[in-house]
Amino acid sequence: MNKSIDARGLQCPYPVIETKKALKEISEGIIEVYVDNAIAVQNIVKMANNEKLKSKSEKIDDSNYIVRITVSKESEKGLTAKTDNEPDNSEQAEEESCYPDKREEHTIVVLSSEYMGEGDEQLGKTLMKGFIFALTKIEQLPKKIILYNGGARLSAEGSDSLEDLKFLESQGVEILTCGTCLSYYNIAEKLCVGSVTNMYTIAEIMFAATKIIKP
Numbered sequence: 001m002n003k004s005i006d007a008r009g010l011q012c013p014y015p016v017i018e019t020k021k022a023l024k025e026i027s028e029g030i031i032e033v034y035v036d037n038a039i040a041v042q043n044i045v046k047m048a049n050n051e052k053l054k055s056k057s058e059k060i061d062d063s064n065y066i067v068r069i070t071v072s073k074e075s076e077k078g079l080t081a082k083t084d085n086e087p088d089n090s091e092q093a094e095e096e097s098c099y100p101d102k103r104e105e106h107t108i109v110v111l112s113s114e115y116m117g118e119g120d121e122q123l124g125k126t127l128m129k130g131f132i133f134a135l136t137k138i139e140q141l142p143k144k145i146i147l148y149n150g151g152a153r154l155s156a157e158g159s160d161s162l163e164d165l166k167f168l169e170s171q172g173v174e175i176l177t178c179g180t181c182l183s184y185y186n187i188a189e190k191l192c193v194g195s196v197t198n199m200y201t202i203a204e205i206m207f208a209a210t211k212i213i214k215p
Helices: 014-025 038-050 090-096 121-135 149-155 162-170 179-184 199-208
Strands: 003-006 029-035 054-061 064-071 103-111 141-147 174-178 195-197 211-213
Touching: 003 014, 014 029, 014 038, 014 064, 014 199, 029 038, 038 054, 038 064, 038 179, 038 195, 103 121, 103 149, 103 199, 121 141, 121 162, 141 149, 141 162, 141 199, 149 162, 149 174, 149 179, 162 174, 174 179, 174 199, 179 195
Parallel strands: 003 029, 103 141, 103 211, 141 174, 174 195
Antiparallel strands: 029 064, 054 064
C-alpha cells in the first residue's frame, strides 16, 4: 500500500505530524510526502531515521520537494535501515562507547534567546556565552540542548558559543535547533552545529524530561 501526503503550505510541525499519522495507517509500502522547504525535508528524514525507516528526498525546485519513506516488514521488526548515502558510523559508535557517558538522561537545557536574563543586552550576551562555557566544565552534562527563537542564533555561523557547543556535541550532547526559527532569521544555511528539529519534537522532548534548565 502506498500513500501520498501534500504537506506544502503547512507550517512546522504539521508536515511531521501528518507523516506520523500516515505511518500508523500502513504496514508496508511507500509514503510520499510533498513539502515546500528544505527544513521540512530535514525534519521528516530525521523522524524516519528515528523510526528506523529508510528514506530518500528529492528536490524538484526551490519550493517543491518529495520525501519517500519505505515501510517494510523488516522495518516493523525494528531493524535499522540506513538512509540513502548515510555513512556507516558503526566504528565511530564502537569507539564512543568506550568512554563513560556523563550525560544526565532526563535533563535538557533550553535556550530561547542569545541573551541571559533581562537588562543590558551586551551583558546578557556575555552571560549566555559564559553559561554555555560553564556547561562544558560541569561534571554532569545535559542529554540535549534545545535552541529556539533568538537562541537559534547561538548554533549558527558567527556565534561566540560555537566551539563550546561543538565540544558538548562531541561529548554526546544532542544539539537541536528549531527549523522554523532558523528560517525566520534567514540563517537556515548557516547552522554550524547539531541538527534541525521541529516544534512537535521539542514538545515531546520537553514533556519527557524530568529536569528542564532554562537560564
